[in-house]
Amino acid sequence: MLTKDELDWVDRHWKTSNYLAVASIYLKDNFFLERPLNSNDIKGVLLGHWGTCPGINFIYTHLNLLAKKTKANLLPIVGPGHGFPAILANTFIDGTLKKYYPEYKNDRQGISKLIKSFCWPGGFPSHANPATPGIIHEGGEIGYALATAYGAAFDNPNLIVPVIIGDGEAETGPTAAAWHSNKFLNPKTDGAVLPILHLNGYKISSPAILGTMNDVELNSLFRGYGYDVKFVHESHEEMHNALVWAIKKIKQVKSENSLKPEWPLIILKTRKGWTGPKEHNSNIIEGSWRSHQVPLRDVKENTESLKLLENWLLSYEPKTLFENGKLNKHIFKHLPKNRLTDNPNANGGKLRKELKLPNAKNYEVKFKNKGNLRISSAVVLSNYLKEIIKNNKNFIIVSPDELSSNRLDSVLEITGRKYVWSKGSKDDKLDRNGKVYEILSEHTLQGWLQGYLLTGRHGIFPCYEAFLPIIDSMVSQYLKFIKTSKETKFRKPISSLNYLLTSVAWRQDHNGFSHQNPGFIDVLASKSSEESLVRLYFPADANMLLTTAEHSLRSRDRINVIVSDKQKIRQWLTYSEAKEQAKKGISIWKFASDENPDVVLACCGDYQTEETLAAVKLLKEKVPEINLRIVNISELNVLGQENYQNSLSKSEFENLFTKDKDVIFTFHGYPDTVKQIIYDRDVSRRFDIYGYIESGTTTTPFDLLIRNHVSRYDIAIYALQKAARHNSRVAAKFGHAIKDFENRITEHRKYILKEGKDPEEIRNWTW
């Protein structure tokens, strides 16, 4: 129950935030309506989204009072981040904005700036963004708020994350999947998530699906998902009571040890653009999609519209909200001491504790002769990850039901798969407190991990290479978030987002064509920038993977993409050699190279390295006169133009690749990825790039190489053709050798079709 004083406060707080939101969209002067509104007070370009703002303000108002009364530790997340005028207003009202941007004082100048600079070049943009305190979710591309909220709550037992989901957002797949996150939330060790589904009935220009469902249907749907549902209509009393109920319910859930904890969910039904203009030009505005963006577009030209805007603004009674250009001090009365918009979890870098990393050298793979031992790099990494989990409570692995398939399951010796609604079979390795999160939704995993990292923790995302493109867009958005965060002074660096791309295209013996897609690398390569926010790693063996993982897990504010398969592969470098190469991300492999090479064989990717060295062996047998140089690239970015942070200088580049020799470059992914990176080096005349060219099916690993023209025989043929140009002794006999290699390809194709497996010699050669 609200006291009269609380009700009065709630009403005024809401009106103040609504007033500021509306003013931000329209006004460049006369900010307090101290004189009649005129056309010159109106911004030249009207930007911002009104429709969702009154609902967001309503929720923030009540969350403030709730936090004040219950001392609950709340971190609100707003799905409809286009309702930024509302978020900004709240961040201003509670003084957080001023804390980080002193110019936004609570005075005439500060409020004027707040209103005018919204969506003004140099001011705050139109959507929630990391330059604003309190934000861990952008909300430009909607759908990801719910999963992010759960990620923030995991291993954060005292936190409650109220997350506002719009009814538009609720139509997206990522949101629809993320509702099931409740089954992963451990009442004892995790915080709580309080979804507030804001049904205002409309999207940009049509009704929202959930808006066309009645309360019985909605209740059935969300009870089915496992939530306890409370409906709220346009009433302060109802909203307050629902929130008090939710807090009680959360306490209750946390005090019990239920198999199926029934977390609360609030469905808030309001008109879209509630409190805005009712009608305009005989069109309904309030309660319709016409409220979505800027409802009265013609206020600058049309005096009648201007009058409507004036009445709208006056309806909030600005005279009672402001005193001499300041907020009426009454508004501070029920704000919680720990401001909603300044929850430390929203600036995770400040909370972040370094990961206690075991020395990766302890996991070194030892071997006698280079290239002869074949082991799974993934298994080695798995033991390293196991030790990390042992030593750290703030590290998680997220994976789309692929941990075991990706050979990382030795971590399950020390932890389990996090799941709360378990039926309890030991066999399934489920654990209410596990550190491995598996759900067959890459979107949900990405959202969870973002929420976990942004609140100051650590993690890694191993995935079938082919299925990370499912979250291309999420990652692109997250990269924008990191980019802006790095430009924002008050944001402290957070842990990098680490991907392990495994079960790669080249070893889809089982699954075939649909599981062959190295496109994720390509998407991130295009987003490489001078800040080098994205690193693309291709460790060729286990020791290289170890040093890459160690480095990546220690790094901050980046996206690390580590491409390394799970199948057994030849081992080439000692740990210290791997560490040495990692400094520059590239090196000449002297043990396989000659002085004064006729041709350079460059390889990037584990199978490409193995295949290139197989080609070297073939070449040395058939044409011993050939002089070769092997260059192994373990960090692709270094090939980029010189102004990248970590790219090679011109002289370094030429020391590696020579100044003029031809280079046969075999790459793990699409040749195009290398081409775009290397373009500005102006070496296209002498660099021939090979890789995956979408020629796939369910076949043997070697046949896949043949189909994409990157087998050892192909590489040997390319090398001979080039070397013959520079070396007359090679030129004298290369035709014969080429014919031989071509025959091997033909024979192999026949053999494959007959026997259905690679000949043993392919697997069992020695270096």
Add this chain to the structure above:
Amino acid sequence: MLTKDELDWVDRHWKTSNYLAVASIYLKDNFFLERPLNSNDIKGVLLGHWGTCPGINFIYTHLNLLAKKTKANLLPIVGPGHGFPAILANTFIDGTLKKYYPEYKNDRQGISKLIKSFCWPGGFPSHANPATPGIIHEGGEIGYALATAYGAAFDNPNLIVPVIIGDGEAETGPTAAAWHSNKFLNPKTDGAVLPILHLNGYKISSPAILGTMNDVELNSLFRGYGYDVKFVHESHEEMHNALVWAIKKIKQVKSENSLKPEWPLIILKTRKGWTGPKEHNSNIIEGSWRSHQVPLRDVKENTESLKLLENWLLSYEPKTLFENGKLNKHIFKHLPKNRLTDNPNANGGKLRKELKLPNAKNYEVKFKNKGNLRISSAVVLSNYLKEIIKNNKNFIIVSPDELSSNRLDSVLEITGRKYVWSKGSKDDKLDRNGKVYEILSEHTLQGWLQGYLLTGRHGIFPCYEAFLPIIDSMVSQYLKFIKTSKETKFRKPISSLNYLLTSVAWRQDHNGFSHQNPGFIDVLASKSSEESLVRLYFPADANMLLTTAEHSLRSRDRINVIVSDKQKIRQWLTYSEAKEQAKKGISIWKFASDENPDVVLACCGDYQTEETLAAVKLLKEKVPEINLRIVNISELNVLGQENYQNSLSKSEFENLFTKDKDVIFTFHGYPDTVKQIIYDRDVSRRFDIYGYIESGTTTTPFDLLIRNHVSRYDIAIYALQKAARHNSRVAAKFGHAIKDFENRITEHRKYILKEGKDPEEIRNWTW
């Protein structure tokens, strides 16, 4: 109720398909178990997924009987496409496989081939694929079956699409969103979709979420979505009755005109790997995740395991299933005449009717002087689309609630937004029979459109450019589907999938950074191949857009990406000029070019064209001595290497770009996209590529160009620097002009920050 005869048939049909599925995974000989199984009968590499197969077979068996008894027109779609041994077995049993591949006869040789060639190089791969008749959904990357099923059912009133959804698949966002498709299905004009949710409780290695929910929770969830739910357990009787109920229910729904039609949904609960081995090495197999792939991995080495396999195969009583190496003829008794696996809708190209396209010339934008008229190309296209909708019943527009925002809403004058659960406000332009499909789920839209196209119809997908990357992965999979279809003789060409990328990065005045992502172009560029399955179009004005749209809508078996903004833009070419340029996708714009150019200005993209011509004007004013050539690229692929279908020959390329002059290339998207395409031309020395470099925020359009260094002033500076090398008269004065342009940039930045809008001169120049 099943008769005894039916029950017997059902049991035997199911056993036969199970036997064939198991045999396909394991056997390379002794296919009928006519002698004891020995190690040499076992394939060297065991591939395939057993776990879901018995469920799929169970469903197919009962669908066959249902179709036979009710004459229902069924097009089954299988979400868990990794259960391909089951699909293949059914396609063989009913004779469809033989129809398209005569070698798969019903005799000893045919059955042996069927079993042996599964997952064998040259044989069928491990997952459902377009080389198999009856398939319109690959199912390698799971999640898309449900939306595809609805797409197939739209405007297909006599079709029923039973769609099998696995409980793993059900965790994905795309599936979770697609359940709401029921609200778009019109009982009168559409077919029906019958989802069969197959709960076997486990994914690859852990329990499925839906498997941990009880019947009350499941019923609540799916009733919430709006379905009428029937549970089926491991019983032929129950399954048959449920299907009969579903058909009745569908008839009833179709006979009523309910506001909220309650379509049926069947939840089939079985053990995973049902009928497989119970245990192995003390591990539970049947009813656990261990059945997912190949349950007994060591049959070749371990005689005990081999015995288990033998018993497993014998449990189906092969002696009763086969007679002298042929299927027991009893099995044909209850197969429907119109085979499930040979529904004509699964080879849509055969059903496809050409679109009645109005002459695009009728929509030509006329103007007096080039470059001075500014109109929205989208509005022009909209009128063209309106006429298409008027003339064709088999054409849809899918859009994520952006039709109006993208200025295509004149089509709403003739149709409405398809929606069945409408509350009925005229204002919302909803229509139970509308041809515009809007849902805020790009995944669902893509699935719908795929289903619609694959069953022989037509459509277009306009979308904010920034939000198509949400479906990067779906499109990549669909492209694989097209690629394989084209290699499959019996598949007839279907309509191309046409995307209109609009509300582009350069005009996100309102939404800013999160809405700036030209990555979709880049993803598809990397997948370009010799077959030219992907075309990337950048019409610079309305007439060019018209001719591009006309061409794209007529094309088949491709993905057409048309990038064209919605805002007003200058008009350059007449319709016939546009048509002429479209032949090659590129041309010299003579009206803006000089003889013997000092430098070539190349532009690809509407804003880039406008900005380049603005630069020309500036240059001609300041340095009239400069000789320029303007090359406009409207089809990006043509720049690719010569062996692409539609790429320029070397001489064509040099005729356009000269042999040796520098080229300033401004591109709509990431510069990397052009770099990768043009790499093999070996022109990096003289081609400087500019574009979007992730420098964005909410700001004015011109400021965004400045931030990414591609404004008219930047282009003019680049051009002068290059031209000065070749033209001494330019060299004499270029420093002064450059300083002037640099000042303009600095001043502009100041102006922007002060006024918050672009100076009028930027908008109002004349050519």
